[in-house]
Each structure stands twice: as structure tokens, then as C-alpha cells.
Amino acid sequence: MKLHTLKPAERSVKAGKRIGRGQGSTRGGTSTRGHKGAKSRSGYSQKIGFEGGQMPLQRRVPKFGFTNPNRVIYKPVNLDAIQALADKLGVTAINVELMRENGIVGKSDLVKVLANGALTAKVDVTANKFSASAVELIEKAGGTATVI
Template identity: 40%
Template sequence: MTQGLHNLVAPAGARQGKKRLGRGRGSGLGKTSGRGHKGQKKTKSGNVRVGFEGGQLPLARRLPKVGFKNFDFKVTYAPVNLGRLGERFPAGATVDPAALVAAGLVNPRDKIKVLAAGDLKHKLALKVHAISAAARQKLEALGGSVELLGKPSGEAPSGKAD
């Protein structure tokens, strides 16, 4: 007989019966229903939160604060390799974020960093947010150029409205 969904049988011991609590002492789970006698965890909603240590000063508060995470201000870049640029763009092309989005290499909201992996055979004019030193060296050896986008001017804001 072939096996199908209509005749599947679970192996012995694979399925355990539901515990029927509070159905008499003879069941072994009557009266206190496996919760023991007295105490906070005896009732329906009686439990303690994760990390609660019975009033003792919790571990998280006993240890000193340490470290700092700058997640909110971390700048992440979408990596694009020179080899991929060489495949997708002709010689002398200007490669800016809009062109990279159109080529399907990055998402519109990404900041772009060019890396040196792969071989570039012709010069390109890049307008990107960041570039590795090795990629810049390869590109400039072929006569290409790099313009970095979104770099601050270096002037501190005056704090006054114009």
C-alpha cells in the first residue's frame, strides 16, 4: 500500500496526550493541578518577570554600566566593486548614485562605497560617498576620476539663522 496524507500514522510515543488538570485526585493532576501548595506561582496569574530574583538586587543592576553603542549615528555603505562597474558602464561614463540605482547595483536610499575587487579595463568618472584607497589607485591609474558626495565643508555651523 502506498503512503499518502490520508494514511499517515505517527510512530508510537510520538504524540503525548493532553494533561487534563483538576479532574480528581486519582488522575495524579487533581486538587492543585501540578502547581504544588501555596506560593506566588500557585494561582492563574501568579508569576514573576524574567530576571526577577525574589527581591535580591538583580544581576543587571549589580554590575556597572559599561560601553557605548553608537547605532543611531552609524553610517553604513552599500559596497560596489570596480569589476561590476566595469561590466555595467562603458568607458568614460559618469557613474553617480542615480546611474547605480538604474543599473540595479544599489537601492536608492543607500550610501555607496566603491571597493577594489575585480578588474576595471577603462576609465570612469565616479560620484560616490566613499572609495577604498586601492580602488582609487586602480581608477586613477586608468585616468578615471573620483568625486566624493556628502562630505561636510569643514565649517562649523554658526548657530544663527540667516
Template identity: 50%
Template sequence: MNLHTLKPEAGAVKKAKRLGRGEASGKGGTSTKGNKGQQSRSGFKNKKGHEGGQMPIHRRLPKRGFKNPGRVEYKVFNVGQLDQLIEKYGLQEISLEVLYMNGLIGRTDKVKVLGQGELKAKVDLKVHAVSEKAQAAVTAAGGTVTLV
């Protein structure tokens, strides 16, 4: 097999539809664009969400509540989960780099540790936020908490 002998599979390549090449072609005259109207003109561009003058659906539907643009979303880990992570991945500390390397968070995620569950192992935390209960549990186990 050589590059000059390669050919596409049979039926893979079709001829382009030739528009506006006379009435005998069956695609002459209006060139399959129908009669009259904005869409039959040259230079027509369809805007996203345009419904031909009808009120678009994103304006018809009611909007409720308030979306806070400054909201901070955290990836949450409970103290009870930390023991499982330490056993599974053999960690000495839990930091953003370690969590990212093990595929538990994304590159830009913020991490918060909450206090549900029990912590048996000594662990050092380097995260964005910690609840008071979680901080008490980590220090009681002999670990340290550092906020990034």
C-alpha cells in the same frame, strides 16, 4: 487518498494534560504548580529577565564605553574590489541599485568607497560616500563620482 481519510501519524497527537481534576488524577490540588508563591497564583505573568528578585544579569554586568545612537554604518568597497566587480558582473556603473540587484548590499545599506588598491577600468560611481584617495583614483581612470 481523500481529505476525509487523512489521519495524523501514530503518536503525533497527544491528549492534553488535564490539570486540577481531583487528587486521583495525580495532577489535582496544586495542579503541578508547586506550593505557594507568585507562580502558583492565577494571572501570573513572567517578565523577561526576571530572576526572582535577584539582581538580573543585565544589571549585574558592567557596561563600558559609549554606544553612539547616531552612528552611520557603511558597506565598504575598496577601489581594488571595483575592478573585480566590473569583471564578474559586467558593470558599466556602480550604483546602489546595481549593487542591490547583484546581492552585494541590502536595500537600506549605505555604501562607501575607499582608496585601497588600483583601478584600471573606467567606472561611474553613485554611492553615499567616497574617500579623497578613491575619488582621485576613479577620476584618474576617466570615471565620475556622484554622491547620493
């Protein structure tokens, strides 16, 4: 078998329809487009969301709500993730850069430490924000919680 001898399987390739080549071809005249109307014309392209003149869904449904452009979104990190990181690396100081290096948070994420899980290691945690219960549990374990 060579590349220049390859052929598709029999009857797997159909010839394209030759449209607009006269009445004898059975596809002349209107060229399979029906009679008149916008869809039969050259250059026709339907607008996105066009529903044939009916009021489009986008305009039928009312607008509501508000998105605050100044909102600040924090990536939540639980105490059990901090405990796992402390056990894995054997460190006493955990900051956002260390979390980024270990894939816990993304490159541009702001971090909020939450109190889900148990913390037994004495660690100094530095993050953008802490929940009150997380600070309490970190200090109870003998560590400190520092806000950037």
C-alpha cells in the same frame, strides 16, 4: 486513502492530563503545582529576566560606552567592484543609482569608494565619499571622482 479516513499511528497521540478534577484523578488538590508560593497561584507570570530575587544579570553588569546618534554610516565599495561593473556593463560613468540597480549597495545606503583592488578602466565615479587613495587610483586610470 481518503482524507476522512486518515488516522494517526497507534500510540502516537497521548490524551492530555486532566488536572484539577478531584483526588481520584491523582491530579487534584494542588493540581501538580506544589504547595503555596507565587507559582502555585492563578494569574502568575514571571517578569522577563527575573532570577528568583537574585540581582538580575542586566542590573549586575555596569553600563558603559556611548552611541553617537548623529553618526553617518557608509557602505564600502572597492575599486575591484567598480572595475567588474565597468567590464560587465561597458559604461564609462558609474554612480550610486547604477550600483543600486546592480545590487552592489542597498536602497538607502551612502557609498564610500575604497582603494582595494585594481582599476584599469577609465571611469567617472560619482559617490558620497572617497578615500584619498581611491581618488588617486581613479585619476591615475584616467577617470574622475565626484563627490555627491
